[in-house]
Amino acid sequence: MTARFGAVLAAWVGVLSVDSASADDAEELPAPPHHAILDFDDLDGWTEDDHAAALETFLVTCGDLRDPDWRALCGLAEDHRDDARLFFELFFRPVMVTDGARDNPEGPALFTGYFEPELTGSPEETERFRYPLYQMPDEARDAQPWLSRRDILTTDALADRDLEIAWVDDPVELFFLQIQGSGRIRFPDGRVIRVGYGGANGHEYKSIGQELVRRGTYEAHEVSADTIKNWVRENPEDGEELLFHNPSYVFFREVSEVPADRGPLGALNRSVTPMRTIAVDPEYTPLGAPVWIEKSGRTELNRLMVAQDTGSAIKGAQRADVFVGTGDEAGQEAGTFRDPGRMVVLLPIQRAYALLPDLVQ
Incomplete structure (x- = not known):
């Protein structure tokens, strides 16, 4: 998906130093994230x-x-394939992370x-295939x-530089391919x-x-992807x-070495898994971490997923993008997702309890 990479660990563990800034500057700093340690019994449907x-999915990355x-x-984890639930309950603690809104930790x-x-595309520009995917x-x-x-x-900044990977026939689909961050191009042959x-x-x-809407x-x-495409x-x-x-x-970049039966590469350069991978904001959720989500809406989900991707539009502690799958049917399903709920990251026990000074402030 997704425009990607880089975690800010200080924000994630709740450490925000004001010693390096003046008093005036400190007033401008955003509130640090708020953390609340939960029990597994608090997770609906666990x-x-x-x-x-x-x-x-966790083992992939x-x-x-x-x-x-x-x-x-x-x-x-390799030794607990026969009792995965026990593995998560023994070695992790659920932590609710919110964007500094201490008065509303269930935001x-x-x-x-x-x-x-x-x-649909072509390795060469033709009368039909006129819109390039650039390196x-x-x-x-x-x-x-x-x-x-x-x-x-609208300029020739990339013209005649052999940066084209392929050419497609629909600029609107290309725009949405850029939003998704990965995809497949089927040539005429x-x-x-x-x-x-x-x-x-x-x-x-x-x-x-x-x-x-504005x-x-x-x-x-x-508003949906289809609505926008049709209007354009x-x-x-x-x-x-x-x-x-x-x-x-x-x-x-071309990643055709990824087998067709696997998902596209996420931010950790590993294949993502349909309905088990989410894209997150790494300032709040570390890449590779298990994350429990409770999503309402038309398709309710109470499920343990793994943070394996990021996205330029995925910002905030309680923000996630669910990888649905490949192809038109998956696209139709993904387009219906815009739902509230909550997400709870599973942290190694020692990491979770290291947050206790933050919890008692």
Whole structure:
């Protein structure tokens, strides 16, 4: 998905030093996150979940974690495949993390969904396939933020540089591919390549759905990916301008070495798992951590998932994007997700109790 990478550990463990700032500066600092240690009995539906499926997803990425606490748990996880629930209950504690709102520690979460789309494309530009997927140019890595979406698409900044991975026939689907961060491109000869997130131009993501609501075009409950796609296609000139409202631009890299039966690569460079992987804000939730979610809405979910991805629109302690799967059906399902609830991260016991000074403040 997803525009990715980097955790700020100080924010995550609740440490915020004001000694290095003046008193005036300290008043401007955001409140540190609030942590509350829960019991497993506090997790609605915990005993009914498939903990073995969650453990298998945890094992996909736990070997890549470098912190000693997490590496020790990864070794223990291999020995608890026959009793996954016991593994989580023995070695973790549930911790509710919120954005410094101590007066409302049960503040509402927001769950959305994402998927791996499949687009029709070509390895070469043709009359039909005119919209390129670009690799990231070196200067975009060195200068952040770099050119905006408008600048990239209305100038020759990337032309004639052999940065094109493939060409597709629909700029709207390409826009949404950038939001998802990964996907598959099916060529006319039947060959399929896979692309993953290769970087971004450094501009803040702005929601075009929210912009349509701000303009009064739709009510908030009416906005979905299909609604936006249809509006842009029915209003081509205004639609192009609407897409420019989001200055963020995502570049890709080819990752066709990932087997077709596995999910796309997440922020830890490992395949994500449908309905067990979530994208999170790593300032609050460490990548690789198990996370219990309680999502209401049309598709209720009370399930142990694993934080294996990030996204430019995923900001906050109670914010997650659920990976639904690959293809149109998964896309339709993901588009229905915009639901409240709560999320509770499972931390190694020693990490959880290290937060106690924060809890008693």
